Amino acid sequence: MSRYTRDQMAARVARDIPDGAYVNLGIGLPTLVANHLPRDREIILHTENGLLGMGPAPEPGSEDADLINAGKQPVTALAGASFFHHADSFGMMRGGHLDYCVLGGFQVSVGGDLANWHTGTKDAIPAVGGAMDLAIGAKHVYVMMDHLTKKGESKIVAQCTYPLTGIGCVARIFTDLAVLDVTPAGLTVVEIVDGLPFDELVRMTGVPLHRAPGAQAAAD
Amino acid sequence: MSRYTRDQMAARVARDIPDGAYVNLGIGLPTLVANHLPRDREIILHTENGLLGMGPAPEPGSEDADLINAGKQPVTALAGASFFHHADSFGMMRGGHLDYCVLGGFQVSVGGDLANWHTGTKDAIPAVGGAMDLAIGAKHVYVMMDHLTKKGESKIVAQCTYPLTGIGCVARIFTDLAVLDVTPAGLTVVEIVDGLPFDELVRMTGVPLHRAPGAQAAAD
Amino acid sequence: MINKIVATVGEAVADIGDGATVMIGGFGTAGMPSELIDALIERGARDLTIVNNNAGNGDVGLALLLKARRVRKIICSFPRQADSWHFDALFKTGEIELELVPQGNLAERIRAAGAGIGAFYTPTGYGTLLAQGKETRTIDGRNYVLEHPIRADFALIKALRGDRWGNLVYRKTARNFGPIMAAAAACTIAQVREVVNLCDLDPEAIVTPGIYVKRIAEVPAGIKPVAQPGAAA
Amino acid sequence: MINKIVATVGEAVADIGDGATVMIGGFGTAGMPSELIDALIERGARDLTIVNNNAGNGDVGLALLLKARRVRKIICSFPRQADSWHFDALFKTGEIELELVPQGNLAERIRAAGAGIGAFYTPTGYGTLLAQGKETRTIDGRNYVLEHPIRADFALIKALRGDRWGNLVYRKTARNFGPIMAAAAACTIAQVREVVNLCDLDPEAIVTPGIYVKRIAEVPAGIKPVAQPGAAA
Secondary structure: OOOOOHHHHHHHHHHOOOOOOEEEEOOOHHHHHHHHOOOOOOOEEEEOOOEEEEEOOOOOOOOOOOOEOOOOOEOEEEEEEEEOOHHHHHHHHHOOOEEEEEEEOOEEEOOOOEEOOOOOOOOOOOOOOOHHHHHOOEEEEEEEOOOEOOOOOEOEEOOOOOOOOEOOOOOEEEOOOEEEEEEOOEEEEEEEOOOOOHHHHHHHHOOOEEEEEEEEOOOO | OOOOOHHHHHHHHHHOOOOOOEEEEOOOHHHHHHHHOOOOOOOEEEEOOOEEEEEOOOOOOOOOOOOEOOOOOEOEEEEEEEEOOHHHHHHHHHOOOEEEEEEEOOEEEOOOOEEOOOOOOOOOOOOOOOHHHHHOOEEEEEEEOOOEOOOOOEOEEOOOOOOOOEOOOOOEEEOOOEEEEEEOOEEEEEEEOOOOOHHHHHHHHOOOEEEEEEEEOOOO | OOOOEEOOHHHHOOOOOOOOEEEEOOEOOEOOOHHHHHHHHHHOOOOEEEEOOOOOEOOEOHHHHHHOOOEEEEEEOOOOOOOOHHHHHHHHOOOOEEEEOOHHHHHHHHHHHHHOOOEEEEOOOOOOHHHOOOOEEEEOOEEEEEEOOOOEEEEEEEEEEEOOOOOEEOOHHHOOOHHHHHHHEEEEEEEEEEEOOOOOOOOOOOOEOHHHOOEEEEOOOOOOOOOOOOOOO | OOOOEEOOHHHHOOOOOOOOEEEEOOEOOEOOOHHHHHHHHHHOOOOEEEEOOOOOEOOEOHHHHHHOOOEEEEEEOOOOOOOOHHHHHHHHOOOOEEEEOOHHHHHHHHHHHHHOOOEEEEOOOOOOHHHOOOOEEEEOOEEEEEEOOOOEEEEEEEEEEEOOOOOEEOOHHHOOOHHHHHHHEEEEEEEEEEEOOOOOOOOOOOOEOHHHOOEEEEOOOOOOOOOOOOOOO
8 A cells, every 4th residue: 555645645635726726725734735736727825924926935045034924934926916914814714715725634523623723732832823714714625634643543533632723614635545525424535545445444544434436446 | 242154163173183183074064174274283184985194175177086085075195195995994983093083063962972964854865974983983073063053943952853973972062152072071161252141152052051161251 | 827807898797697786886986887887787687786885976887777777775875965866766766775884884894794704893883773773782881783794796896907817906095995895795896997917016005916806897097998808707 | 293203213112111012013023023122122111911923933022022021921823833932931831821812813803903893703713722711603604703802002013114104014924913903002113124205105005004103213124223313203
């Protein structure tokens, strides 16, 4: 059994984002998606700190401390970009104007609940940033995460045990093993990594999974 | 007994507006105040339709249909002016950032209630505009109006009989007969027109009036 | 490629159907998208709910839409004006429904719709006729009225310049309701005096980011709209 | 004559006293008014409540104010960062109180204070730890949390250019919280890279109208502030 690499996951997410979409890529893993957006699609990136039309990282040496993304990394602004203040930027999110946002996740529940901001441990310093706004702030919320924790536990769960970021907000989950849709009937596997039997995916995930009619599955 | 002319009333209001004040002048009579602002004071005028730093009417022939005041009359913009949209403009008002607004009035009550938008008659088409926002939207709300109706009834009343614009919002009333402050103890006459005895003003007004210690009163 | 420029005002409003709620920008005639309204009249949609600050002036734009009896209801702050005769006539005969809203509450309700706010407490109108039947609350000793968002199916607005991404800048006090209506409607259509290249608008000075705009039709100042070579969006 | 230009950052913050609530602009260090914060540290005010998106980065600006133990409480969305060591240390020893607010609610609560909104219903955070104990309501089938304004005694912000009326323009994503904090504080103090003449800012592109700003201190890029000939305001 293989696993999708991080770049393969990012490329897979990018494939689902259509021409003309307005997209917010969360900090961490989702940032990679920008590198895989198809060249023949014009996709407009939003960053919560007040920029629509974000471009790629600048050439070394031409970074501008006043032009950064939500992860505080230097970025650029494309022709057609616009700057706005924080209330306007989060109004854009909360108002449902973004087509897609892609977030990292600690856990996603069968019902589409997302936990991605706090492990809930006693001594951890909590930090939420824009996570809760993004969770409710796009027409389609995608989550990108490893399928299993480092200890081998499924991050797709019946009920989140970590503190929630949003309730019933996730539409699609992209892991290193599969692509799953959150549906009213439960989780549906849309794609599965080469060589992983569906039943084995179900066993590893630990919650009921449906198989989409056209789901790719190589060897089961 | 004389009466203050409209220009005298406007000049009297203007005298109470200090250097550096942010001011909204309501449509109708209050618009006149702009002509009487002392030259040695820099006073910044706000118009609800999205302009701070409004200047005087343009020279004939240089009117711009896109540069108007709340009364839809052509105006100009001073150096230092800024344009903004309606939510920002009314946020500026509602948020209490204006120092003064000057409004016309149908009635003002002893408690500072203002009625200035609707006569309440059955067949009248109601129109409120920004009146209610202005009534609650400045640190000091001044009302400029005739003391009496055309029928000779006092426009200063125990309780407004016309539909209210705002409750307890008026700070000072400028009429053609007097200047009155709304205080917790009732109305206090600050100035009175030459030749009008205080007792006669009280009789005409029909509600209890106090006399301020330094109130100007020529002949009583 | 994103190209929100459409060839004509007629194409821009072609899918506005009967019963739609349509926001129309402008304060009086400043910022009123008259050519888009003319196209809407020609299109023929009826039974409309219109959101505008006023209720038409003279014999242009919104006033003509009212005159053509296409409007079932109007939500506005200041219908009665010296030149609102078409509205006045319909109102007096009961042929149009009026929801009168204080201007700042109108603006904030439109802004709330665009910003995803479910409802808000405003001090404006507390204790008046226009708050009758509305929920109230005292917060930190001040009295407020609960107001809800106003959303629309379409917004018709007028701007100075726009680009193919839908970015807009306005002109002077013609800005007024344009930016907030753009964000509050499912489909926002702007008429602009001039379509410019994508790099021509200063990103620091764009007032309406393109995300809020679906279609742009160029209507040069003082000239009736003609077909443009731009592609449909 | 109106002249909001003050000679030094020290003069600008001279009346910030113990126990004040102070908003500080910036997202990380972009837009952080570091020289005003340095002046505040020098001024010595203690027991402050700070509103900022973060809780200091590295050893500059807000981080130094925290290090100097002048902050009793911080209201922010994202305290924990790779370089937030001064906050981390204070938090772990219980020497600072933290009110954690989702970033969009933080922005909207600040905006509400400036715009005179008493409270508002937001969908963000519903059903989470950060909405515990807060009033909720279902509106049109969607769940919301009631949030209240955040006001401040002072706001310290950074802008690109300013004039004697207090008008401001910002630079790229350093704009962030500046405009909304300017409107939410009783006394807003801006440091700008450059003071310009009253007619030099485009009225269409001014982001913060001068009404929201009480004082401006010029701090040229990369240069520590020095005395300026401008008059006090």
